[in-house]
Structures are given as structure tokens and as C-alpha cells.
Amino acid sequence: MPLYNDSLMRTLIIQLPPGLPSPTLAYPHSWVEAEPGSRTLKLQWAAAALLPAADRQTETVALVPAAALSWHRVELPTGLHKQAQRVQAALQGLLEDRLLDDPDQVHLALQTDWANTPRPWVAACDRAWLSAHLQALEQAGLTVHRIVPELSPGTTASPVQLTALGDADTGWLWVSHPERGVWGQPWSALHPAGLTAHERLGLSEAERATATLLAEPGAVAMATELLGTGVRLMPPAQHWLAAVAGDWDLAQFGLRANARSRQLKNWQRTASSLGHSPAWRPARWGLWVLLAAQLVGLNAWAWKTRADWQVQQSSWAQVLRETFPQTTLVVDAPLQMAQQVDRLRQNSGQLGAGDLEAMLAALGQSLPPGLAAPRQWSFQTGQMRLQDFQPDAAQQQALTQSLSALGYAWRVQGDGWLMTAQTEAKP
Structure with missing residues (x-):
């Protein structure tokens, strides 16, 4: 105990x-x-x-x-x-x-x-x-x-515990037995009269041999006299700590x-x-080691991710400079590449996905059978707004899928519809 x-x-x-x-x-x-x-x-x-x-x-x-x-x-x-x-x-x-x-x-x-x-x-x-x-x-x-x-009785694994409390005149000797509970007798009832103190307490020889005895200062002399050697001195009320624990x-x-x-x-x-508590010190150290390992792992993962991103950015910048040598300052390589390609296309007179002809052709190709083309529409580069156009749910789904396959987005806007070139749509 x-x-x-x-x-x-x-x-x-x-x-x-x-x-x-x-x-x-x-x-x-x-x-x-x-x-x-x-x-x-x-x-x-x-x-x-x-x-x-x-x-x-x-x-x-x-x-x-x-x-x-x-x-x-x-x-x-x-x-x-x-x-x-x-x-x-x-x-x-x-x-x-x-x-x-x-x-x-x-x-x-x-x-x-x-x-x-x-x-x-x-x-x-x-x-x-x-x-x-x-x-x-x-x-x-x-x-x-x-x-x-x-x-209290204690557990089955604990030995019999004898606790001598008080003094020689008013004290008691208590037994805490894991199988028989807790009982005690005053010192006056344990004086030799044909039976030993252990016999009066109902303890066998085996229990006497393995029992531990704690005694407060006022009871040490009496406990030593009646119970023999092996008495451990205990400060007054020190057994309270075991009770609270x-x-x-x-x-x-x-x-x-x-x-x-x-x-x-x-x-x-x-x-x-x-x-x-000292008993939990290994667990606390293990927890700190685990947290430290997690922190090191997160930092390593973040460093690796940043390094990969920097390598990718460098490769994009290299492709941009090799493809368009006139580019001197690289800020956003993918965006600058798209702008350069669009400029080349415009200079060569080719239609882009955001031009009116290309968007009308894509819309005409995607219209489901039985759905008439809209009569009212307005256009600006990359965007076409349609009015007086009422497809049903099935036609709307078919139109959305078809335009998406051609690189266009299709959604409701106000009381009309908006068709945008995804490569040129603004976020």
C-alpha cells in the first residue's frame, strides 16, 4: 500500500x-x-x-x-x-x-x-x-x-498490512487484509493471556510472516513488544496519504x-x-518526442513542397524564355505564355476561342435538336449573353455538357444565359 x-x-x-x-x-x-x-x-x-x-x-x-x-x-x-x-x-x-x-x-x-x-x-x-x-x-x-x-482491504496482490495508531494507552492495532477486510483491537485487548497478539488478531503463521507493520511514534514500543521485530516507524497520520491515493x-x-x-x-x-508524477515521466517524454517528430516531419514536408514548386516555376520560366526570347521579366510564366500565344494568334489572323465567330459556331454545334437559336444576344471578347432563350432541363444539361467539351462555360445570369470561353474567363 x-x-x-x-x-x-x-x-x-x-x-x-x-x-x-x-x-x-x-x-x-x-x-x-x-x-x-x-x-x-x-x-x-x-x-x-x-x-x-x-x-x-x-x-x-x-x-x-x-x-x-x-x-x-x-x-x-x-x-x-x-x-x-x-x-x-x-x-x-x-x-x-x-x-x-x-x-x-x-x-x-x-x-x-x-x-x-x-x-x-x-x-x-x-x-x-x-x-x-x-x-x-x-x-x-x-x-x-x-x-x-x-x-481499506487492499488488493489480492498486496500483503496483510498492520497499522499501529495512537499510543500505548488509547491506541489500536488495525489489520488490512485483502480477503477478510479491515478490523482492529485496542492495545489493552492484545496483552499476553495465553494467546499471542497475532493469534488474537486471527492471523495465521503464513500471514504473520508476510505481514508489514507500520506504527506511529506513540505505538512503536508497544508494537515491538507484542509483535516482535520488523516494525517501521510512520509519522503521525502518514497513512492518510495512502488513503487519499x-x-x-x-x-x-x-x-x-x-x-x-x-x-x-x-x-x-x-x-x-x-x-x-514521476511515474508518468516516460509517457511525457514519449509524447514530446512524438510531437517533435511531427513538427520536424511537417517542416520537412513543407520544405520539400516549396522546393518542388520552385523547381516547377523555374521550368515554366525557362520554357517561356526559350519560346519567347523577347521576354525579359517573368512574373507569372503560365499567364505570360498564354498572353504571348494569344498575341501570335491575333497577329496571324486566326480565330480564338473568345472570338464571336468561334463562339457562334460552338453554340450552333451544341444546340440540341428542336431547340431554336436565340434571337437576342450581346457579345464582348470571350463572353456572349443570350436573351429570350428558354431551354428545358434536359436541353440545358445537354447544352452544358457539349459546350464544356468544346472549352466553354454555360450558366444562368439574371434573366438570361452567359457563355464564356474558359481559357479567357476571368475569375
């Missing part, structure tokens, strides 16, 4: 006290700063009205104490994930015989990936107690974005208020993790 939070957002963790809210009830709380090096929590206490304010860039997390939760594994009916409105009722029915209180008085929450888990975990706590604390924090101006358990969120069913705000914070945590 990791003892750090992968998210680099600033986080305010508030542990919910065991009793109901009151003006004098103190809430343990701590900040988790955004800087990766600032991962040691500084625990503080304050009444709800005196808790620190949280801005929009801060995620507020309510931490449910381990003593306030019970854990249960259930086998859900097949296809229940497709009927979200029936999930809560199904859980209440399955756990009715295992809960100490009436199911209507208990808040239930499923693990995140419950739809893909054969026997998912369900966390249960007193609904009235939890709702009262959330309302007290809301009245203090704090919007809770996530509700997480102080300790997990994927649990108890804000389900009737406590789904502020769901949109929680979703936004989840996106912000994910974006912050992708942008700053």
Missing part, C-alpha cells in the same frame, strides 16, 4: 471525529501540498467553523475513521451494473443479516471497479453520523469532493451531492498526475 499521493494537487484532508458534530468538536486535519517533497503531514485540530478555507484549486477529502466502518464482500446478481437504480436495494437485501443496524440507517458504498469484480467489497457506516458531519463541513464553507476510508470514494447513492464538483476534481487530479 503506497504511502504517498500520486496527485500533485493541493489537498485538504479532514478526518471525521467519532461523535456527532458540535461547536466544540475538533476535526483532525492536514494539508497535502502540491510539491512532491512536501509529503510529511502536519496534523492539526480545529472546530468545523475554524477549519482552513479551501480555494478552487484545492481538493477537500473527508476521511472516515477505521472504527466507523465495517467491511463486507458480496456476490451481486449478474447484470446489476446495467440497472443502477437497483444497486442500493440489492446491497441492502444482501447485507440485511450481516449489519447490526437496520439497512435503511446504514450508508453503503461499493469499491470503484465493482462491476468487473466477482465479489466486490462494500463499506458500511452510520448514515446519520456521516451525513451530519458532511452538513457541518458544508455549513463551514467546505465542499467535500471525496469521502475515503482511513484504511487509493481509488475509494464513499460518496455514493444518497451522498452523491456535489458529484459534478467531485468529478472536476478527479479530472484535475488526473491531469496533475499526468503532468507532474
Whole structure:
């Protein structure tokens, strides 16, 4: 179970006290700063009205104490994930015989990936107690974005985790078991009286051999005495970081208020993790390399395209100079070539596509059978406007296709028709 939070957002963790809210009830709380090096929590206490304010860039997390939760594994009916409105009722029915209180008085929450888990975990706590604390924090101006358990069972791949909290007089030893949930006992119940501490906790020899033990400073001596060696010192409340880093969120069913705000914070945590977490550094480098390769490729493609265009322009200019040596300045080689050819044609007396005779001949050749030639028309070089000319749809299509094959455009203009030589038409 990791003892750090992968998210680099600033986080305010508030542990919910065991009793109901009151003006004098103190809430343990701590900040988790955004800087990766600032991962040691500084625990503080304050009444709800005196808790620190949280801005929009801060995620507020309510931490449910381990003593306030019970854990249960259930086998859900097949296809229940497709009927979200029936999930809560199904859980209440399955756990009715295992809960100490009436199911209507208990808040239930499923693990995140419950739809893909054969026997998912369900966390249960007193609904009235939890709702009262959330309302007290809301009245203090704090919007809770996530509700997480102080300790959770973990995954099947994780070893048994022992967590010693508090001091020798009032502390508890908690067990986080991937198959049996979370349970604990006070130190006073673990003193030798015929059974070892591990036996009183219900742990086998194999589980004892592989278990990891974390202890707060006030519980280190007692944990070493009762459990033997292998105790790792943990700063006070440092296990909160593992709770926040997990994927649990108890804000389900009737406590789904502020769901949109929680979703936004989840996106912000994910974006912050992708942008700053060391675990994602290879992916970030790969993304930058990919973007750089794309940029280099685009620049190379643009350079190649420009080089090809310049070669083509140079070849056109060379053809123009070789064909018409009198040309001294080349600005637009294809246009200047067309102008020179047109000038030669005019000087030789040949008809061009934009001359009246050529256009009338093309029109006469393209007229469909049964369509009389127009009686009114006007002409300027390259353009002929026709009036009093009414071809039907089929005749118009045939006329357009025929004139296009001869190099002329044909379209409606106002109440008449316009025929233009495509080689001389202006854009």
C-alpha cells in the first residue's frame, strides 16, 4: 500500500471525529501540498467553523475513521451494473443479516471497479453520523469532493498490512487484509493471556510472516513488544496519504451531492498526475518526442513542397524564355505564355476561342435538336449573353455538357444565359 499521493494537487484532508458534530468538536486535519517533497503531514485540530478555507484549486477529502466502518464482500446478481437504480436495494437485501443496524440507517458504498469484480467489497457506516458531519463541513464553507476510508482491504496482490495508531494507552492495532477486510483491537485487548497478539488478531503463521507493520511514534514500543521485530516507524497520520491515493470514494447513492464538483476534481487530479508524477515521466517524454517528430516531419514536408514548386516555376520560366526570347521579366510564366500565344494568334489572323465567330459556331454545334437559336444576344471578347432563350432541363444539361467539351462555360445570369470561353474567363 503506497504511502504517498500520486496527485500533485493541493489537498485538504479532514478526518471525521467519532461523535456527532458540535461547536466544540475538533476535526483532525492536514494539508497535502502540491510539491512532491512536501509529503510529511502536519496534523492539526480545529472546530468545523475554524477549519482552513479551501480555494478552487484545492481538493477537500473527508476521511472516515477505521472504527466507523465495517467491511463486507458480496456476490451481486449478474447484470446489476446495467440497472443502477437497483444497486442500493440489492446491497441492502444482501447485507440485511450481516449489519447490526437496520439497512435503511446504514450508508453503503461499493469499491470503484465493482462491476468487473466477482465479489466486490462494500463499506458500511452510520448514515446519520456521516451525513451530519458532511452538513457541518458544508455549513463551514467546505465542499467535500471525496469521502475515503482511513484504511481499506487492499488488493489480492498486496500483503496483510498492520497499522499501529495512537499510543500505548488509547491506541489500536488495525489489520488490512485483502480477503477478510479491515478490523482492529485496542492495545489493552492484545496483552499476553495465553494467546499471542497475532493469534488474537486471527492471523495465521503464513500471514504473520508476510505481514508489514507500520506504527506511529506513540505505538512503536508497544508494537515491538507484542509483535516482535520488523516494525517501521510512520509519522503521525502518514497513512492518510495512502488513503487519499487509493481509488475509494464513499460518496455514493444518497451522498452523491456535489458529484459534478467531485468529478472536476478527479479530472484535475488526473491531469496533475499526468503532468507532474514521476511515474508518468516516460509517457511525457514519449509524447514530446512524438510531437517533435511531427513538427520536424511537417517542416520537412513543407520544405520539400516549396522546393518542388520552385523547381516547377523555374521550368515554366525557362520554357517561356526559350519560346519567347523577347521576354525579359517573368512574373507569372503560365499567364505570360498564354498572353504571348494569344498575341501570335491575333497577329496571324486566326480565330480564338473568345472570338464571336468561334463562339457562334460552338453554340450552333451544341444546340440540341428542336431547340431554336436565340434571337437576342450581346457579345464582348470571350463572353456572349443570350436573351429570350428558354431551354428545358434536359436541353440545358445537354447544352452544358457539349459546350464544356468544346472549352466553354454555360450558366444562368439574371434573366438570361452567359457563355464564356474558359481559357479567357476571368475569375
